[in-house]
Amino acid sequence: MKxxxxxxxxxxVIFIVIGIMLSAYSKVFTPEKWAKNTDNRYKMLDSxxxxxxxxxxxxxxxxxxxxxxxxxxxxxxxxxxxxxxxxVGSFTIDPTMxxxxxxxxxxxxxxxxxxFRSLRQPLY
Numbered sequence: 272m273k274x275x276x277x278x279x280x281x282x283x284v285i286f287i288v289i290g291i292m293l294s295a296y297s298k299v300f301t302p303e304k305w306a307k308n309t310d311n312r313y314k315m316l317d318s319x320x321x322x323x324x325x326x327x328x329x330x331x332x333x334x335x336x337x338x339x340x341x342x343x344x345x346x347x348x349x350x351x352x353x354x355x356x357x358x359v360g361s362f363t364i365d366p367t368m369x370x371x372x373x374x375x376x377x378x379x380x381x382x383x384x385x386x387f388r389s390l391r392q393p394l395y
Contacts, residue, residue: 306338312359313367316383320395325371326378330355333371333378341368359383369394 300318308315319325325333333355334340340355353373360367372380381394 302336302338309341309358310360312357312369316359316369316394325381326395328378330373330376330378 298314298318300315300322305312305315305319323336328336330353337355337357341358355371355373357369358366359369367383367385370380370382370384371378383394
């Protein structure tokens with residue numbers, strides 16, 4: 272009976288360790304994971320900030336790193352706004368978006384927003 276309990280305890284510990292490792296892995300940014308994981312990108316934002324200073328990058332470099340921009344509300348942006356947007360989560364009807372604004376091909380602002388730009392949160 273003690274062997275069964277010890278075996279079950281060991282299995283539980285193994286599953287917990289595997290779960291922790293998988294959770295940590297899902298938070299690490301890579302361009303490949305970013306491209307495949309549109310609904311869970313919010314988990315990678317801290318890793319993205321740690322690995323890359325997006326303010327030092329050009330529009331082309333960011334496009335190469337994060338892929339093609341997804342701009343569901345582009346029609347709502349003022350005409351003078353130059354930006355890239357990436358879906359980072361779908362917690363509500365409206366997705367949470369990472370927005371990177373440019374001026375003369377240089378990053379001037381980076382923020383998250385939800386609900387048609389009404390809830391804006393700086394990323395850095």
